[in-house]
Amino acid sequence: MEKKYVLSLDQGTTSCRAILFDRDSNIVGVAQKEFTQIYPKAGWVEHNAEEIWSTQYGVIAEVVAKTDIKPEEIASIGITNQRETTVVWNKNTGKPVYNAIVWQCRRTASICDDIKAKGLAEKFRTKTGLVVDAYFSGTKVKWILDNVEGARELAEKGELLFGTMDTWLIWQLTGGKVHVTDYSNASRTLMYNIRELCWDQELLDILGVPASMLPEVKPSSEVYGYTAAEKFLGHSIPIAGVAGDQQAALFGQACYEPGMAKNTYGTGCFMLMNTGDKLFDSQNGLLTTIAWGIDGKVEYALEGSIFIAGAAIQWLRDGLKVLESAPDSEYFASKVDDTDGVYLVPAFAGLGAPYWDMRARGAIVGLTRGTTKEHIIRAALDSLAYQTKDVLGAMEADSGIKLQALKVDGGAVANNLLMQFQADILGVPVERPQVIETTALGAAYLAGLAVGFWASKEELAKRWKLDRRFENQMDEAKSQKLYKGWKKAVTRAMDWDEEE
Numbered sequence: 001m002e003k004k005y006v007l008s009l010d011q012g013t014t015s016c017r018a019i020l021f022d023r024d025s026n027i028v029g030v031a032q033k034e035f036t037q038i039y040p041k042a043g044w045v046e047h048n049a050e051e052i053w054s055t056q057y058g059v060i061a062e063v064v065a066k067t068d069i070k071p072e073e074i075a076s077i078g079i080t081n082q083r084e085t086t087v088v089w090n091k092n093t094g095k096p097v098y099n100a101i102v103w104q105c106r107r108t109a110s111i112c113d114d115i116k117a118k119g120l121a122e123k124f125r126t127k128t129g130l131v132v133d134a135y136f137s138g139t140k141v142k143w144i145l146d147n148v149e150g151a152r153e154l155a156e157k158g159e160l161l162f163g164t165m166d167t168w169l170i171w172q173l174t175g176g177k178v179h180v181t182d183y184s185n186a187s188r189t190l191m192y193n194i195r196e197l198c199w200d201q202e203l204l205d206i207l208g209v210p211a212s213m214l215p216e217v218k219p220s221s222e223v224y225g226y227t228a229a230e231k232f233l234g235h236s237i238p239i240a241g242v243a244g245d246q247q248a249a250l251f252g253q254a255c256y257e258p259g260m261a262k263n264t265y266g267t268g269c270f271m272l273m274n275t276g277d278k279l280f281d282s283q284n285g286l287l288t289t290i291a292w293g294i295d296g297k298v299e300y301a302l303e304g305s306i307f308i309a310g311a312a313i314q315w316l317r318d319g320l321k322v323l324e325s326a327p328d329s330e331y332f333a334s335k336v337d338d339t340d341g342v343y344l345v346p347a348f349a350g351l352g353a354p355y356w357d358m359r360a361r362g363a364i365v366g367l368t369r370g371t372t373k374e375h376i377i378r379a380a381l382d383s384l385a386y387q388t389k390d391v392l393g394a395m396e397a398d399s400g401i402k403l404q405a406l407k408v409d410g411g412a413v414a415n416n417l418l419m420q421f422q423a424d425i426l427g428v429p430v431e432r433p434q435v436i437e438t439t440a441l442g443a444a445y446l447a448g449l450a451v452g453f454w455a456s457k458e459e460l461a462k463r464w465k466l467d468r469r470f471e472n473q474m475d476e477a478k479s480q481k482l483y484k485g486w487k488k489a490v491t492r493a494m495d496w497d498e499e500e
């Protein structure tokens with residue numbers, strides 16, 4: 001039967017999506033479902049890995065049913081995932097030994113402090129391109145082995161497996177046959193040597209993680225295995241593309257040349273710049289990471305990771321309950337000209353780039369008797385733009401490249417007021433493409449290229465189409481004054497949490 005579609009699975013922080021793309025990169029169908037966020041203690045975040053699998057499987061079945069396509073028409077499957085989130089499971093029973101520990105979880109801050117106190121941070125940075133922070137998988141695996149009864153003994157006997165969500169989904173889809181990940185996901189674990197392209201035994205020894213738990217690391221575009229027909233719509237389909245969601249967005253935005261960058265506004269906000277075969281040693285608080293492995297080589301990226309972006313808007317909706325929905329934020333924010341001096345620093349999970357402060361916590365400053373809910377909503381939106389400016393400044397300083405325009409994507413870029421403020425604060429035009437589901441698109445591209453559904457990256461790059469370009473409309477003195485206020489507000493949020 002003719003192959004007409006690529007199925008992309010986007011396993012995000014708050015939801016699972018399944019999206020079908022046709023040969024012209026059009027979206028043919030989408031199914032999406034949220035899953036449970038578990039907050040056992042302040043600063044801790046977990047997911048139930050089995051719920052993630054059942055949610056992911058549910059949206060796959062839904063998209064196939066509602067588009068009325070035949071599984072035999074799917075050329076291949078691409079997977080993209082929230083990165084760093086860590087699950088450890090028993091390879092005999094297939095059962096996780098503990099909930100997945102989410103990238104936002106701060107529980108391993110003291111493990112990180114110990115590593116830093118021993119003077120080992122520079123070793124990790126040189127080998128992995130990352131900073132020692134609770135964000136990454138390595139200390140999460142250590143925590144599970146140290147805290148779940150019997151886990152370390154089982155791991156040492158070779159009975160336990162570690163995976164990020166790509167690895168977990170492939171294990172499920174193949175009926176427990178394939179234990180792999182790709183370069184981009186491996187580069188987020190704090191255990192993978194991005195220069196030598198191998199799991200680093202010295203780092204594994206420091207963390208106490210047995211190498212037998214780790215998946216095989218492969219390029220981002222190749223056939224890893226086939227779905228088990230009996231578990232998967234009665235048909236066996238090649239799984240042929242994998243990338244962490246931010247790298248997948250870089251690929252979906254067709255940033256294939258060094259110096260090209262994108263910023264994705266989802267739960268968090270992540271700016272990545274393709275640096276080709278060059279590894280930048282950031283002097284400004286950015287990460288060096290693997291963009292992807294494709295065409296027989298590995299390419300690198302500089303990354304600025306912002307932990308809370310759209311999640312601040314979700315918090316206004318679910319925590320403060322001042323919004324019915326995230327898109328309503330635009331309506332309320334547009335009722336005021338500005339925030340009237342109010343700043344919201346959404347350091348709910350500490351601060352990532354360029355501050356790297358695990359103990360920062362959220363703050364709203366500059367409140368007066370005149371402050372209204374509209375000011376606070378606008379301050380939350382503005383915080384996405386300010387954090388992006390922090391990261392862009394670091395990226396330009398590290399790379400020596402001055403961006404001519406910033407390509408954006410992710411759920412929150414639908415907000416025109418935010419995009420305009422972003423261009424104003426950066427002083428750089430912001431370009432929104434027609435397809436803002438670039439994460440899923442990138443994974444589809446990787447999977448389609450591997451099976452010859454698409455011929456080349458060059459062919460795909462031509463498909464990128466502009467929806468709207470936002471030009472700077474603010475005078476420089478005003479934007480500098482606003483940004484100065486933001487920097488001051490950040491100092492108020494830093495180093496707040498005091499662990500007992």
Ligand SMILES: Nc1ncnc2c1ncn2[C@@H]1O[C@H](COP(=O)(O)OP(=O)(O)O)[C@@H](O)[C@H]1O
Nearest residue numbers: 012266267310311313314326327410411412415
């Ligand atoms: N119009 C909007 N204005 C501001 N934020 C929005 C808007 N629409 C969605 N969001 C935010 O974007 C996020 C969803 O984007 P998405 O790309 O689906 O994220 P993820 O993949 O991280 O789950 C949510 O955090 C939501 O609060």
Ligand SMILES: O=P(O)(O)OC[C@H](O)CO
Nearest residue numbers: 012013082083266267268
């Ligand atoms: O789920 P997202 O889209 O917010 O992405 C999360 C990142 O991969 C975390 O590193």
